[in-house]
Amino acid sequence: MAIQGFILPDIPSIAVQISTSLFLNGVRMSLSISLTINGDARTIVLEDPRVTLLDLLRERLQLTGTKKGCDRGQCGACTVLVDGRRINSCLTLAMTVDGAHVTTIEGLATGDELHPVQAAFLECDGLQCGYCTPGQIMSAVGLIAEGQAVGDPERVRELMSGNICRCGAYKGITEAVLAAMEKDATILKERDAA
Amino acid sequence: MSLDLSSDTSARPTTRYGSNSGQPLTRRDGILKVTGQATYAADNHPAQLAYAVMVGATIARGRVTAMDVEAASRHPGIIEVFTPDNAPAFAHDPDEKMPPFGFRLELLQNHSVRYAGQPIALVVAETLEAATEGAHLLQPVYETDEARTGLENGVQFDPQAVGVGGPPSTSHGNLDTAFAASETIVEAEYSTPAQYHNAMEPHAVVAEWNGNHLTLDMPNQALAMSCASYARYFDIPVENVVIRSPFLGGGFGSKAILNGPQILAIAAARKLKRPVKLALTRAQMYGPVGHRGQTWQTLRMGLSADGRLKAIHHRSISATSSFDDFLEPAANASLPLYAADALLAEHKGLRLDIGTPGPMRAPGEASGSAALEVAIDEAAEACGLDPLEFRLLNYAESEPGSGRPFSSKALRECYERGAEVFGWQQRLRAPRTMRDDNGLLVGWGMGTAVFPCPMFPAQARTTVRADGSVLVETGGVDMGQGAWTALAQIAAEALGLEAHEIEFRSGVSTLPDAGVAGGSGHTASAGLALSNSGLDALAKLAEIATNDPDSPLFGAGNIGVLPRGGRLVRRDDESRGERFADILTRAKQSEVIGEAKSMREPGNAEKFAMYSHGAVFAEVKVDPDLGQIRTTRMVGAFAAGRVINPRLVRSQYYGGMIWGTSFALHEAALIDHRTGRVMNADLAEYHVPVNADVPSLEAILVAEDDPYVNAIGVKGVGEIGITGTVGAIANAVWHATGRRVRNFPIHIEDILGL
Numbered sequence: 001m002a003i004q005g006f007i008l009p010d011i012p013s014i015a016v017q018i019s020t021s022l023f024l025n026g027v028r029m030s031l032s033i034s035l036t037i038n039g040d041a042r043t044i045v046l047e048d049p050r051v052t053l054l055d056l057l058r059e060r061l062q063l064t065g066t067k068k069g070c071d072r073g074q075c076g077a078c079t080v081l082v083d084g085r086r087i088n089s090c091l092t093l094a095m096t097v098d099g100a101h102v103t104t105i106e107g108l109a110t111g112d113e114l115h116p117v118q119a120a121f122l123e124c125d126g127l128q129c130g131y132c133t134p135g136q137i138m139s140a141v142g143l144i145a146e147g148q149a150v151g152d153p154e155r156v157r158e159l160m161s162g163n164i165c166r167c168g169a170y171k172g173i174t175e176a177v178l179a180a181m182e183k184d185a186t187i188l189k190e191r192d193a194a
Numbered sequence: 195m196s197l198d199l200s201s202d203t204s205a206r207p208t209t210r211y212g213s214n215s216g217q218p219l220t221r222r223d224g225i226l227k228v229t230g231q232a233t234y235a236a237d238n239h240p241a242q243l244a245y246a247v248m249v250g251a252t253i254a255r256g257r258v259t260a261m262d263v264e265a266a267s268r269h270p271g272i273i274e275v276f277t278p279d280n281a282p283a284f285a286h287d288p289d290e291k292m293p294p295f296g297f298r299l300e301l302l303q304n305h306s307v308r309y310a311g312q313p314i315a316l317v318v319a320e321t322l323e324a325a326t327e328g329a330h331l332l333q334p335v336y337e338t339d340e341a342r343t344g345l346e347n348g349v350q351f352d353p354q355a356v357g358v359g360g361p362p363s364t365s366h367g368n369l370d371t372a373f374a375a376s377e378t379i380v381e382a383e384y385s386t387p388a389q390y391h392n393a394m395e396p397h398a399v400v401a402e403w404n405g406n407h408l409t410l411d412m413p414n415q416a417l418a419m420s421c422a423s424y425a426r427y428f429d430i431p432v433e434n435v436v437i438r439s440p441f442l443g444g445g446f447g448s449k450a451i452l453n454g455p456q457i458l459a460i461a462a463a464r465k466l467k468r469p470v471k472l473a474l475t476r477a478q479m480y481g482p483v484g485h486r487g488q489t490w491q492t493l494r495m496g497l498s499a500d501g502r503l504k505a506i507h508h509r510s511i512s513a514t515s516s517f518d519d520f521l522e523p524a525a526n527a528s529l530p531l532y533a534a535d536a537l538l539a540e541h542k543g544l545r546l547d548i549g550t551p552g553p554m555r556a557p558g559e560a561s562g563s564a565a566l567e568v569a570i571d572e573a574a575e576a577c578g579l580d581p582l583e584f585r586l587l588n589y590a591e592s593e594p595g596s597g598r599p600f601s602s603k604a605l606r607e608c609y610e611r612g613a614e615v616f617g618w619q620q621r622l623r624a625p626r627t628m629r630d631d632n633g634l635l636v637g638w639g640m641g642t643a644v645f646p647c648p649m650f651p652a653q654a655r656t657t658v659r660a661d662g663s664v665l666v667e668t669g670g671v672d673m674g675q676g677a678w679t680a681l682a683q684i685a686a687e688a689l690g691l692e693a694h695e696i697e698f699r700s701g702v703s704t705l706p707d708a709g710v711a712g713g714s715g716h717t718a719s720a721g722l723a724l725s726n727s728g729l730d731a732l733a734k735l736a737e738i739a740t741n742d743p744d745s746p747l748f749g750a751g752n753i754g755v756l757p758r759g760g761r762l763v764r765r766d767d768e769s770r771g772e773r774f775a776d777i778l779t780r781a782k783q784s785e786v787i788g789e790a791k792s793m794r795e796p797g798n799a800e801k802f803a804m805y806s807h808g809a810v811f812a813e814v815k816v817d818p819d820l821g822q823i824r825t826t827r828m829v830g831a832f833a834a835g836r837v838i839n840p841r842l843v844r845s846q847y848y849g850g851m852i853w854g855t856s857f858a859l860h861e862a863a864l865i866d867h868r869t870g871r872v873m874n875a876d877l878a879e880y881h882v883p884v885n886a887d888v889p890s891l892e893a894i895l896v897a898e899d900d901p902y903v904n905a906i907g908v909k910g911v912g913e914i915g916i917t918g919t920v921g922a923i924a925n926a927v928w929h930a931t932g933r934r935v936r937n938f939p940i941h942i943e944d945i946l947g948l
Binding site: 013048050051055058059062063064065066067068069070071072073074077104105108109114118119121122123125127128129130131132134137148153154156157158160161162163164165166167168169170171173174175 | 220221223224226227228229230231232233234236237239245271321322323324326327392394396441442443444445446472475476511578672673674675676733841842844845848849851852855876877878882883884885886887888889891
């Protein structure tokens with residue numbers, strides 16, 4: 001069975017046996033989903049309904065920038081944007097995002113040019129080991145897009161508290177989010193003026 | 195040959211030409227990390243990959259009597275279910291310790307269970323989903339014995355060693371005489387909980403065999419040592435083992451020592467002749483991969499009428515497992531800090547049905563400092579002295595006990611700068627006297643930070659090529675502290691180049707052994723090796739040039755040469771020199787290779803006591819009605835030798851201070867004594883600080899030029915931030931509320947009824 005970006009070893013018995021659980025009133029459910037991931041339209045055939053969006057990204061599409069820290073929605077390392085909203089991809093079954101636009105950390109930069117939030121994290125040293133960083137950045141991007149907490153460090157800290165950083169890079173993270181917000185506000189202002 | 199690369203460290207100037215040291219460069223690996231391109235172990239997908247899921251015991255003591263292997267095996271996609279009945283064989287007995295640091299492990303060698311979470315099976319499948327379901331279907335049945343998980347039913351013993359091979363008892367002076375001569379005696383008991391490292395990246399491995407060659411993608415803090423250990427378990431030559439660990443998603447000590455689950459996954463890969471990936475779940479990290487063991491400490495201090503410490507007696511009962519030893523050397527935290535006529539630090543062990551503890555960021559120092567710094571605050575209170583004044587009164591001018599001078603100790607400056615920035619002088623002495631505009635109780639507390647400066651054997655190689663390019667190599671470990679950046683800066687400095695002008699290879703075991711990333715000693719150890727290998731390469735270049743009549747450096751051997759921006763120049767006339775590339779090209783050599791090891795100068799190691807120091811000041815606010823405690827402000831001032839990269843060093847201090855906050859107010863594993871299981875084995879209920887918990891942090895870098903600690907003047911910054919901070923916060927809680935809480939973490943219930 002071939003899945004985009006992933007070749008499953010040939011074990012016919014799996015497909016046959018799993019498929020039995022996917023018959024509903026004698027009609028086979030389709031496990032084909034269509035997604036737009038980082039701007040690319042993709043059709044994905046799932047052989048297993050248990051696959052989460054996180055495991056789909058990481059294990060089947062080789063988009064490993066999104067991290068698994070707890071698999072329980074408690075740490076935020078797996079944060080991605082689905083139709084512009086921040087979500088925990090570990091708590092989201094892949095089948096439920098049929099038709100959605102998904103943005104992951106791999107989709108932020110434009111070529112060699114970092115997204116302003118990425119650049120700010122680098123400059124403010126809002127990271128250490130880097131494992132929670134993709135989730136932190138995706139949360140920050142979502143937060144800024146929502147127009148929340150502009151220029152308010154206390155609100156930024158609160159709204160970024162769904163993303164745990166065990167290294168304790170919080171000071172830099174807050175500074176980075178504020179810096180990126182400021183830049184975003186400037187860009188918007190310039191655009192409005194134009 | 196008198197190259198200006200002499201080992202006479204006292205002659206080394208503090209500021210060096212072309213120095214990258216001291217510059218706040220952004221992380222070399224930063225772009226990879228902010229774009230999701232940094233590859234951690236579980237990001238690897240070799241062809242034909244199979245997925246392993248570990249099954250952990252749900253009892254703490256007893257035996258597995260049955261598992262439904264048939265049901266698991268029937269599940270679609272299952273490749274193999276490993277249990278003790280078909281366990282892989284190992285060349286090393288897992289019930290024997292593996293020197294130097296290896297613990298006794300559970301590798302399915304029998305059906306017994308000695309702690310909750312112990313591996314009892316490994317399920318391998320075509321997909322993660324199938325392996326997870328297969329693991330669930332095993333439904334183990336147990337014969338359960340009573341779990342011993344508390345001070346009441348654990349077995350106490352006199353340990354042979356504490357920490358990593360340290361003596362269980364250390365003393366100086368006559369304790370009885372000193373107590374007899376004391377005017378006041380302060381004594382109290384303290385306890386610290388079991389804490390789990392909880393690196394954001396769960397322990398993972400992707401293991402791939404090619405005949406008798408083993409390639410491992412895994413986060414690892416000790417590459418060479420681990421290769422040797424795996425070679426022994428699998429009976430293959432050590433050179434056949436390659437560990438790739440370019441990035442660790444946090445380590446904190448938990449990824450330095452081998453553990454059972456990873457070895458089982460490697461064995462499965464060998465048996466199945468397919469690459470196998472295993473990543474522990476968060477819950478599975480509360481058992482087989484170490485933790486900070488519980489302590490129960492007693493501190494008794496004798497004081498003179500004028501507030502001088504006469505005697506310190508620090509005792510710790512440190513928990514370990516029923517079958518192996520790692521005891522928090524908590525009482526040793528009292529050894530290096532305060533001057534007292536007599537001191538005794540001693541430990542007892544306590545055997546519990548838990549996974550074996552291990553080193554966790556500042557092992558011993560963190561737990562011991564937590565108790566010591568509160569005890570010091572209590573002693574100051576008993577003497578009616580300001581806590582800072584009391585600490586200055588008992589300042590150790592030389593190492594207590596040995597009397598050795600410190601290689602450097604800018605602690606006084608740390609106290610001064612920290613107090614000034616924090617505003618300590620405005621503090622009202624009596625507790626419960628300060629409030630903010632909202633009526634919250636305000637408390638200010640302080641603690642002293644201290645951490646030793648160990649160094650580990652490390653090696654490095656520098657290659658200067660005829661095309662002018664330079665390659666530096668060591669198998670370094672970056673778990674977030676910034677090795678990719680700081681080590682490159684040190685290497686570049688030795689060569690007189692900018693950090694971006696060198697190619698730096700690190701993070702894989704095939705490179706020269708960079709030693710263990712632990713003990714806050716990695717930058718000093720691997721950095722010194724890199725620096726020395728650069729100097730060795732330059733010495734070889736100088737040898738060629740100064741003996742070559744066609745070189746402008748001919749005959750400069752006695753005067754000496756210096757590296758300047760890719761050139762060697764005469765020491766007495768920097769306008770005369772030539773490029774590294776030209777020296778090699780004319781000599782028809784494609785490259786010179788410098789190699790070196792790092793070692794502390796033995797004479798200095800003997801002569802001096804070596805520690806990093808710091809002072810931490812904390813403000814808490816407490817809601818008098820609800821008892822809610824918030825850390826609102828922290829200022830830490832630290833002196834730790836030469837600062838290679840202030841941007842990254844500050845981040846280490848912030849991280850350490852946040853760990854201190856966590857120790858003081860948040861984290862603790864809670865065991866259900868009926869089952870012996872950790873009740874809060876997840877990141878929702880095992881509390882670690884989130885962004886909103888640490889609103890204001892400041893780290894002050896106090897300059898310290900230490901010519902003795904090592905030739906590059908580097909101490910260590912990774913762990914010291916925890917020490918001092920725990921006490922500072924606990925003391926601030928006392929100052930806010932008048933309640934002296936001695937059991938960590940401090941919770942609302944400890945201060946209810948204000």
